[in-house]
Amino acid sequence: MSTGNTIPDSAGTVVVGAGCVGCSAAYHLTELGREDVVVLDQGPLFETGGSTSHAPGLVFQTGGCKLMTRMASYTRELYETLDGFRTCGGIEVATTEDRWDYLQRKRERGQSYGVEGGELLSPAEVAERIPQIDADTIHGGYYVPTDGKAHAVDASAAMAERARAAGAEFYGQTTVTDLETAGGEIQTVVTDRGRIAADEVLVATNIWGPLFGDMVGVDIPLVPCAHQYLVSDELAALAGADREIEQPLLRHQDQSLYFRQHGELYGIGSYNHEPLLVDPADIYGPEKLADLGLEYPSLREFTAEHFVENTHPDHDQSAADAAAELVPSLRDAEFESAINGMFCFTPDGMPILGPTEDIDGLWWALAIWVTQSGGAGNIVAHWMEDGVPRLDGERVDATPAHISRFQPHAGSREYTRGRGAQQYREVYQLIHPREQPADQRELRRSPFYERQAELGAAFYDSGGWEMPQWYESNEALLEEYDVPDRPDWLDRGWSKAQGVEHQAVRDRVAMVDMTTFTGIEVTGEGACEFLQGLLTNDVDVSPGRMRYTAMCNRDGGVLADLTVSRLADDRYMVFTGGGNSATLHSRWIREHAPDDGSVSVTAHDSSRCGVGVFGPDARNVLAPLVEAELSNDAFPFYTARETYLESLPVTMLRLSYAGELGWEIYTPMEYGARLWERIEDAGEAHGIVPMGWAALDSTSMEKGFRLWGTDLTPEFNPYEAGIGFAVDLETDFVGKEALLESREAGIDRKITPITLDEPGELVDAGHPVFDPDSGDVLGDVVRADYGYTIDAGIAYAVLPATAAEAGREVEIGYENERHPATVRDEPLFDPNRKKLLR
Incomplete structure (x- = not known):
């Protein structure tokens, strides 16, 4: 040696x-x-x-x-x-x-x-x-x-x-x-x-x-x-x-x-x-x-x-x-x-792995205990040699340890030491997943923050943003909506307001803070060609049209699911989610952009805010405010318009993560306070409710929409994740070869919806799905919540393709008990999309 x-x-x-x-x-x-x-x-x-x-x-x-x-x-x-x-x-x-x-x-x-x-x-x-x-x-x-x-x-x-x-x-x-x-x-x-x-x-x-x-x-x-x-x-x-x-x-x-x-x-x-x-x-x-x-x-x-x-x-x-x-x-x-x-x-207790964004050839493998040392070395070696993180040759979701997950404030000494000390204190503590840090808060606040606080928002930390999960003010509607109790652990740090908001968006209208969603603007004469070679779906559409697409690595693992709006021949707006999506996904797009000057990539991660208006009365609330015509014919599903909401310049997207009629509305940050005020005032006659992300999550599960980081990660390709419809193999894109091989070999596992048989029952992610006859573990739950519209607990799980047929009886283990459940077809709600398209 x-x-x-x-x-x-x-x-x-x-x-x-x-x-x-x-x-x-x-x-x-x-x-x-x-x-x-x-x-x-x-x-x-x-x-x-x-x-x-x-x-x-x-x-x-x-x-x-x-x-x-x-x-x-x-x-x-x-x-x-x-x-x-x-x-x-x-x-x-x-x-x-x-x-x-x-x-x-x-x-x-x-x-x-x-x-x-x-x-x-x-x-x-x-x-x-x-x-x-x-x-x-x-x-x-x-x-x-x-x-x-x-x-x-x-x-x-x-x-x-x-x-x-x-x-x-x-x-x-x-x-x-x-x-x-x-x-x-x-x-x-x-x-x-x-x-x-x-x-x-x-x-x-x-x-x-x-x-x-x-x-x-x-x-x-x-x-x-x-x-x-x-x-x-x-x-x-x-x-x-x-x-x-x-x-x-x-x-x-x-x-x-x-x-x-x-x-x-x-x-x-x-x-x-x-x-x-x-x-x-x-x-x-x-x-x-x-x-x-x-x-x-x-x-x-x-x-x-x-x-x-x-x-x-x-x-x-x-x-x-x-x-x-x-x-x-x-x-x-x-x-x-x-x-x-x-x-x-680190501030979140996870390792630091991966390449430096602006320095080619510089890699990191830090904050790793002996416990994970062999595996971390294997992942980073594959990443360096093959261009994608793998563990023992298999796809792995290294996103929780990716160096680019950190937001700009994380580099400060105060933040790193404050959150690092907290991680030390809590390393062996019994911390509930919904328990929020008390230190280093209120770093990033949307223009709606003060009003949300008045409404009793339960704020969660999302990449430094204060994001409402539900509003205590909505508990006043419990006389109108029935919300089942939850068992002790699942009840902690939770409010029945989530169930109220879930049901209110289904039968009236709700407004949701979408500020953490990041618009990544791709412009230039080469924009269309570039995105065609990066994304799985065909985005060469006419201006005003949108596409839902995936972005994959060369192994076909899903790096992101995105909505892509073509606003002009040479201008696209790519929307990704909150949390660390702004840094992770915009980095991938920037790194793959041509360096010949034909494309410009700008991430609007802090310069714009947004409000989602969803529900049967969404059109009635917005129509008097917006210059654009909001009828189905003039503004159909999955289209985008740049228009005005009264005096405010806005970009409106006709889509809804809740699975209802609705629009996402984005405007420069300085117009945000006025945007919230006008929508809230106009919605009062229609019983509008502020809706947090907890209810948006549960409504999306009923509709079968995936959530990045839970049932959509680089561990799965689009076919396994259930978004194969967003893959157009007539185009050429990063990961296509791997997806062709996967399709030809056949999918041997898939993300599948399961409902618990007993109304009111609920489990959590990270729990096993059993075959009730053999007792064998079939797979694991990657996302779970209650479906208040269908009145059943929902679990999305990774199952062998042979065990994923609708109607199959399974059991989910939770706190040393087996809960009978049934595999279902998706979506569980509005399979004909009548709600979205009305």
């Missing part, structure tokens, strides 16, 4: 960071055929001094989403082949009823995502496997026998050895001091031992990621945090323990603790203290490292007060007391070692 004094002066690929992520990426790149790979690290190989060096290596496979779970399972499988993994099982215990209910749901999530063998244990069964715990303090545990411990340094060395055998070179004690770019491309990696000209660079430095961002002027929203790890002296409960037969890992998430056996010793990991944030600039470079006087730069002196005192803002016990309550023999234990070890968090 190359560790000499001379580094090469050029390389095809330079990986910065020889921890488990960098070594995984290098190994997988060589597996894919790359030979000219050089890996650098400021520390010695392979105990480099980063987070890999001190990581406890816990691999609990069942993560919070499919991506994290799949990466963890791949990591386990890979590290087992490297002798860098010990299978001992993992148990998460519950000391509260809430946590026990959560573990039941988590087990089902594991079943959905392919984690095999997971089971729920009684307190006595947990104690059989971990005898030193006090079984009287717990309700039970979730046990996965294939979980275990990765030895991250050994795994890194083994992956590096395989990469070296394929031609890769590794150099330790080499500090990168700069990344040089020119003409929008990476050029050179500058080190304290020389310069390396490089075609591509992958930054896999984890806690030091922001420093490398500073080198090239790229914001990397990541903050290092320290947490505590202690190893006890010999415990009587572990006396004579066989090192070849290890107890399962133990997580006590109710008190932000985890435990692992070290022979007769016991390790305690604690997040049960206030966030201890670190500036990466304080711990990088030879001079800084010499000053620290610690074994690794990723360590801090152990701060005993954070272990013996309660400093965590959400707990009522110190880490020491909570650990001793669960494991009584720890109460009188001495500790052989204790550290504050660093890792890092």
